[in-house]
């Protein structure tokens with residue numbers, strides 16, 4: 001169970017196929033994975049998030065990285 | 071990594087160094103057969119990786135095959151520095167006229183290999199160096215130029231050896247130097263190197279260490295000697311706790327976490343890395359603390375790796391609390407470490423605030439780390455508290 | 471002033487496209503270091519954070535002045551990269567790579583000696599002349615580096631990369647600051663040990679004192695003691711000795727590859743005695759170093 005980080009992917013991001021792929025590519029710790037027509041977060045990797053903001057930049061600030069400890 | 075005597079001798083044999091007739095036995099019966107085949111008096115030597123065989127009773131003499139069998143049975147039972155022998159080397163015994171010492175090792179001052187030669191072999195070479203310096207020579211040779219026999223000749227000749235002894239000794243020392251270079255050894259030693267009463271020279275005992283980093287490039291040699299990849303050759307076999315630590319470290323390639331060594335204390339240490347670990351271990355002891363383990367964590371390990379190491383340390387019986395300390399970090403992140411260690415505590419069913427005696431990892435991403443530590447009620451300090459002060463604080467909590 | 475590197479130093483990074491090297495490049499540029507190029511075979515024409523990449527060292531040295539090279543390639547290829555740098559005419563080479571076999575290290579050190587090149591490392595964090603330049607991963611991100619390394623008057627040398635930062639931080643907090651700090655590497659054989667860097671600090675008017683981190687194993691501390699006795703150095707030296715617990719555990723290796731107690735000379739007790747006899751102060755704790763230096767500088 002992730003204790004420190006949650007990543008929210010809104011529906012409008014799910015609608016864009018190139019962006020779904022891009023999220024998988026940019027994250028250095030494999031937090032995103034493709035699941036059919038959707039991009040999902042990988043539970044086991046969430047806490048490895050390096051807060052590098054690459055997913056946020058790629059999605060024009062639509063993907064949210066939430067620090068559960070704040 | 072260290073070679074057994076019989077392996078070192080196999081290497082010497084490949085390179086033309088004269089050796090006694092010999093054979094490795096793993097049972098008393100094999101030793102009896104070996105002694106019968108050799109014929110005449112034999113010496114039996116325990117095959118262990120540590121020194122001090124003679125003192126421990128790991129070397130015995132036998133005049134008949136039956137005696138050899140009894141001697142082997144006794145030797146195979148004797149543990150030396152906590153290690154059971156892998157076998158017994160049965161060797162012919164010859165009459166010796168004089169003993170010499172020859173070794174090639176690294177000279178960290180000159181940054182070159184050095185040949186150490188003495189015409190007083192068989193005894194502690196450090197003692198010869200101190201008490202009979204004129205009987206010991208040190209000769210460096212180049213890393214870049216191919217080894218030339220004259221260098222060995224100079225090394226031997228410096229101790230006053232001349233006449234018809236110089237040639238054969240030069241040939242043996244030359245072979246030893248070539249073996250050292252060719253196989254990435256860190257030590258190649260023949261002691262004693264004996265002149266027999268019939269005037270010939272043979273290597274009676276040999277000791278070789280190979281660079282750990284060279285295991286891959288020297289795979290051909292290791293195959294030839296029948297040494298499997300999983301044979302670690304440590305001076306003391308690792309404890310299950312230490313094996314588990316190595317597994318934590320190997321589980322993913324990011325950073326280092328899990329080079330642990332076990333001690334008897336009640337205070338678990340999650341400390342890093344190289345010099346920081348040495349400093350902090352000293353600091354805990356200076357404050358009167360009793361470490362349960364030595365450990366190294368650093369190089370920016372993953373959260374999962376830090377958590378696994380924490381769980382491992384907490385799993386050790388008698389560990390009441392852990393101290394988490396590092397020097398000011400450059401590439402390891404304080405927040406990633408905080409996440410991993412808190413996660414490890416919780417997964418081990420412990421309250422992080424109670425279990426972590428102190429958290430001192432100043433440096434990169436520390437502000438983010440402090441937020442996490444605050445949320446879980448962990449006692450943390452920044453760089454204004456030194457490594458020694460942090461260790462003393464942690465030790466003070468152990469009594470409570 | 472400072473030693474080895476200053477604001478005008480230019481350098482290339484060999485192995486610049488590796489994951490850790492990419493991060494290091496960004497940190498160096500942010501700190502103000504002049505990284506003029508990178509070398510990764512087959513990657514000619516690319517760039518890393520704006521730094522041009524070439525296939526060979528000579529592609530840079532033939533057309534521009536290059537002060538130094540940082541070698542950050544994997545252990546199997548590191549020795550070859552160092553040889554290429556030396557052959558390309560580079561005179562200062564910082565090797566951050568760990569686990570290079572000793573024989574290869576000894577080979578390139580001997581070659582560097584013949585060609586008049588200086589090697590720092592291997593297995594080190596590199597060099598920093600605070601406020602001017604840094605060469606290697608030392609200090610990490612630019613803001614963290616600025617915090618731990620303030621410009622000043624103390625030369626720092628350490629066999630441990632992490633402890634280079636810890637000691638420098640203590641000196642910075644105490645207001646003394648650093649002229650140049652050198653992480654010299656934790657291996658048994660290294661390009662430059664304390665005694666070999668001392669003459670450079672000696673010649674630097676800005677340097678008023680020296681702090682070193684030392685540990686069990688190897689002759690580095692004994693060589694420094696001999697240097698201090700023979701040279702009548704003007705510089706007060708304070709040493710911190712770690713790994714005292716290892717004296718009772720011969721043959722065991724803790725920490726760096728170079729730390730192993732094989733004989734009496736390798737123990738911390740023996741090293742402390744030798745250093746003290748040569749006029750080197752030995753501090754019990756890191757936080758004692760600045761006060762001892764202040765007192766000895768006067």
Ligand code: SF4
Pocket residue numbers: 007026027028029030031048049050051052053054055056065
């Ligand atoms: S911030 Fe970086 S590490 Fe975290 S989820 Fe986004 S891309 Fe991955």
